[in-house]
Amino acid sequence: MGELDPSPAHRPLGARVKGFVALTKPRIIELLLITTIPVMFLAEQGVPDLWLVLATCIGGYLSAGGANALNMYLDRDIDALMHRTERRPLVTGVVSPREGLVFGLSLAVVSTVWFGLLVNWLSAALSLGALLFYVVVYTMLLKRRTAQNIVWGGIAGCMPVLIGWSSVTNEVSWAAVVLFLVIFFWTPPHYWPLSMKVKDDYARVGVPMLPVVAGNRAVARQIVVYSWVMVAVSLALWPLGYVGWFYPLVAAVAGGWWLWEAHALQARAKAGITGAKLKEMRLFHWSITYVSLLFVAVAVDPFLR
Secondary structure, eight states: OOOOOSSGGGSOHHHHHHHHHHHTOHHHHHHHHHHHHHHHHHHHTSOOOHHHHHHHHHHHHHHHHHHHHHHHHHTHHHHTTOTTTTTSHHHHTSSOHHHHHHHHHHHHHHHHHHHHHHTOHHHHHHHHHHHHIIIIIIIIIITTTOTTHHHHHTHHHHHHHHHHHHHHHSSOOHHHHHHHHHHHHHHHHHHHHHHHHTHHHHHHHTOOOHHHHSOHHHHHHHHHHHHHHHHHHHHTTTTTTSOOSHHHHHHHHHHHHHHHHHHHHHHHHHTTOOGGGGOHHHHHHHHHHHHHHHHHHHHHGGGGO
């Protein structure tokens, strides 16, 4: 891989634009929006103001994009050594480290002001809190020090649920807390299968993701435990009275399928299966489908009550 000239004049404009967009990790932000918008429908018990939805989504993108850019700035040393991240813009030189830092900080400021002026200041505070938690607590303090990094670091990814609810109501309710906990317990069994797949990358750079410091059997056991708690918490929304019959039906069916996949992964790990036959990515891909189905059900349920 050839080195790019660090001078901005020698970096093609199109590549630089793509590089800045890549710093925001658009694929990850799609998941954040999937959890934000449906919660707004539930909070409104119908269709929320569409301008408010747009303003919240733009603010969420700017905030999460700033957090992701700052994450890449801080992790650029290990990103250069991992196959999964070696093409990131701060590694290839399409974007310089200074540009990445300024870009991330600028998005942090703009997103906070955007939320405060166009949504409300509670949502602005929650958004800024999520950004700081991801950058400071996860990236700087936890990621390279503990195998529990993704467990507690995942709190930042739960915040869009609270932001979606607060953007409509200017408060946080028990329904938002329950859905926050669903994402909290979803994050480790969602990410650990991917970590199992690329654990050699993490081991190479000394990041103690759980699959690096524990065997497949231990990781699969933790996945099953978190999965059962996640499904149980997802069903708690029903007895609290925030949803009708549709959401718990979807939550039960989708959760049952998740548990099937989690236990199947554990069975393969217990049998000593490794490599492609372990099929850990089956659960990773299903986890994205699961959270999408669950939150679509959150948005649809108010119309069927």
